[in-house]
Amino acid sequence: MSKRGKGGRAVQRTGGRAERRGGGTKSRRKTPARSRPRLAPAAERIPAIIERLYQRFPEATCALDHQDPLQLLVATILSAQCTDARVNIVTGDLFTKYHSAEDYAAADPSTFEKEIQSTGFFRNKTKSILGMAQALVERHGGRVPDTMEELTGLPGVGRKTANVILGTAFGKNEGVVVVTHLARIAARLAITKQSDPVKIEHDLMNVVPREEWTQFAHTLIHHGRAICVARKPRCEICPITDLCPSSEV
Ligand code: SF4
Numbered sequence: 001m002s003k004r005g006k007g008g009r010a011v012q013r014t015g016g017r018a019e020r021r022g023g024g025t026k027s028r029r030k031t032p033a034r035s036r037p038r039l040a041p042a043a044e045r046i047p048a049i050i051e052r053l054y055q056r057f058p059e060a061t062c063a064l065d066h067q068d069p070l071q072l073l074v075a076t077i078l079s080a081q082c083t084d085a086r087v088n089i090v091t092g093d094l095f096t097k098y099h100s101a102e103d104y105a106a107a108d109p110s111t112f113e114k115e116i117q118s119t120g121f122f123r124n125k126t127k128s129i130l131g132m133a134q135a136l137v138e139r140h141g142g143r144v145p146d147t148m149e150e151l152t153g154l155p156g157v158g159r160k161t162a163n164v165i166l167g168t169a170f171g172k173n174e175g176v177v178v179v180t181h182l183a184r185i186a187a188r189l190a191i192t193k194q195s196d197p198v199k200i201e202h203d204l205m206n207v208v209p210r211e212e213w214t215q216f217a218h219t220l221i222h223h224g225r226a227i228c229v230a231r232k233p234r235c236e237i238c239p240i241t242d243l244c245p246s247s248e249v
Pocket of ligand 1: 247
């Protein structure tokens with residue numbers, strides 16, 4: 001059966017997969033997908049998935065350079081829509097100038113904007129970081145609090161940022177940090193069918209043991225960068241290919 005695909009080109013359905021027939025070029029026949037045994041529910045696969053990914057990425061940790069909770073909080077706010085590598089370059093200079101919440105609270109906004117400009121969205125990030133620092137000084141004696149409620153009460157700090165601080169800076173497993181890599185891999189592993197980060201986090205928390213929430217997130221981020229990449233997952237070298245319903249091998 002054929003129908004019109006993007007750009008008006010004919011699309012041939014073969015074995016459930018679409019093939020394009022380009023003008024004049026040979027049509028490529030795909031081997032019908034090998035029938036795969038039905039996999040167990042996510043909750044039953046998770047222990048083996050965790051074990052194998054931990055073996056593959058034993059060094060997985062937070063990629064944002066930091067020495068204390070305040071530095072991690074600043075770096076995490078800067079990391080929105082920006083690479084960790086770029087954030088680390090910017091914070092390399094920033095952390096030599098600003099040492100405390102009081103320092104950030106007293107910063108000149110236009111100077112600070114220039115200092116963080118290369119991370120993007122620098123006006124909003126400046127507002128968040130300086131506002132967050134003022135709130136730390138006024139409400140918490142300049143210290144970063146260690147509860148979800150207090151953290152999410154700070155300007156510019158949502159649940160995702162709070163999860164990063166609680167898990168990585170304070171060793172508290174209060175939730176799972178759902179970043180792009182994590183959302184994509186959780187879907188490929190059929191741990192979730194959701195697209196909303198809060199619902200994805202809920203599905204992950206239901207199957208991953210609480211004591212693993214922080215490390216599991218770090219590990220999946222490494223897996224998403226090295227193997228289960230967005231465009232074309234490298235299933236042929238993946239250590240959990242037999243546990244993944246999206247495996248292409
Ligand atoms: S088998 Fe492929 S799709 Fe599944 S987790 Fe591994 S790389 Fe990702």
